[in-house]
Amino acid sequence: MSSDSSVVSVDDVSVHFTNNGGLLDLFSENETVRAVDGISLDIGENDVVALIGESGCGKSTLGKAIIGAERPTSGTVTFRGQDIWEARDERDPEIPFSEIRRSLQIIHQDPGSALNPNQRLLTSLMLPMKKWYPDLSRERRKEPILALLEKVGLSPAEDFVNRFPHQLSGGEQQRVVLVRSLLSNPDLILADEAISALDVSLRVEMMDLMLELQELFGTSYLFISHDLSNARYLAEKAGGRIAVMYLGRIVEVGPIEQVIENPQHPYTKALKWATPNLYGDEGEEELPVREIDIPDPVDRPSGCHFHPRCPKAREICRTRDPDLITTDDGHGARCYRADESHEYWDSQSIVDDEGELR
Numbered sequence: 001m002s003s004d005s006s007v008v009s010v011d012d013v014s015v016h017f018t019n020n021g022g023l024l025d026l027f028s029e030n031e032t033v034r035a036v037d038g039i040s041l042d043i044g045e046n047d048v049v050a051l052i053g054e055s056g057c058g059k060s061t062l063g064k065a066i067i068g069a070e071r072p073t074s075g076t077v078t079f080r081g082q083d084i085w086e087a088r089d090e091r092d093p094e095i096p097f098s099e100i101r102r103s104l105q106i107i108h109q110d111p112g113s114a115l116n117p118n119q120r121l122l123t124s125l126m127l128p129m130k131k132w133y134p135d136l137s138r139e140r141r142k143e144p145i146l147a148l149l150e151k152v153g154l155s156p157a158e159d160f161v162n163r164f165p166h167q168l169s170g171g172e173q174q175r176v177v178l179v180r181s182l183l184s185n186p187d188l189i190l191a192d193e194a195i196s197a198l199d200v201s202l203r204v205e206m207m208d209l210m211l212e213l214q215e216l217f218g219t220s221y222l223f224i225s226h227d228l229s230n231a232r233y234l235a236e237k238a239g240g241r242i243a244v245m246y247l248g249r250i251v252e253v254g255p256i257e258q259v260i261e262n263p264q265h266p267y268t269k270a271l272k273w274a275t276p277n278l279y280g281d282e283g284e285e286e287l288p289v290r291e292i293d294i295p296d297p298v299d300r301p302s303g304c305h306f307h308p309r310c311p312k313a314r315e316i317c318r319t320r321d322p323d324l325i326t327t328d329d330g331h332g333a334r335c336y337r338a339d340e341s342h343e344y345w346d347s348q349s350i351v352d353d354e355g356e357l358r
């Protein structure tokens, strides 16, 4: 996808955190966590991108960088061609930061903490309406709120708007948060583990709702999840993409069917293996990953960062870091194995018959 048609375009973005200042840090050396490390990604109109990876791999940090809530250490994030941080710093932007904020919304995992416990829902939902539509009368502002609450099944809406958050279930609260994010008519919603706290039975319902509203509003989603089956459900229904993160990098990205049916990166294969309902009868019996602790993001392995866990690692993987190799139709993987003619194939395996590193 070209960045011309992108809502948000991320170009070679890194976000590094240096721990210096806390009490414990007084007695230790400064450490740099490379939470996001040189990521490029475009999110287009009506796009759905599911971002998956294990805890601590940098999903939330990347998500926050994408919506302008985390300043990159290097690289650029643009909204419709406007550098978000130049807009934020008011360096003569073509698109003001207020417009970018309106367009890029976030839904968190815990809807309870996103809603003010002391405010009735109407008050909470009126806030974005007042902010973005200051010229409308109170009654006119209330109309879309009621209509949207009905649309997400919180009916009768007139009754729901008078409730406090604690008078709603977790699923109902998350619907209210979704409604609130949509009231500003955003171009992109970052849903950061937005369904993880819901009962399993409610997750599919919530994802269906998100997709239904996407059609209505033409919103794009960046859907962060550690659960491949949820990510697959949403991306597949939307005809979207999946991006797999490992230690601050996207290691595989592409249309959902291709990544699920034909994963190129050993880590994606391991995630797929660990999600049993994704495998058909042909499922592999052996875990396609070596069982070791997840490497430390402060002190990452040399070469390909995945090589200590990779059953297919060869000498070259220990020393050289692969770029994203794009095969076809935008399916890319940071693995030499994605390139049939790569010198990787002539390199010696570093995994012995017992699956241990030599």
Ligand SMILES: Nc1ncnc2c1ncn2[C@@H]1O[C@H](COP(=O)(O)OP(=O)(O)OP(=O)(O)O)[C@@H](O)[C@H]1O
Residues within 6 Å of the ligand: 017, 018, 019, 033, 034, 035, 053, 054, 055, 056, 057, 058, 059, 060, 061, 062, 226, 297
């Ligand atoms: N403000 C911060 N200061 C220092 N380190 C941070 C900060 N925010 C995140 N990190 C570190 O950056 C790395 C990536 O964190 P991040 O929350 O982005 O991962 P994640 O994949 O979203 O994890 P989870 O699924 O557990 O939320 C982690 O090692 C985390 O400890």
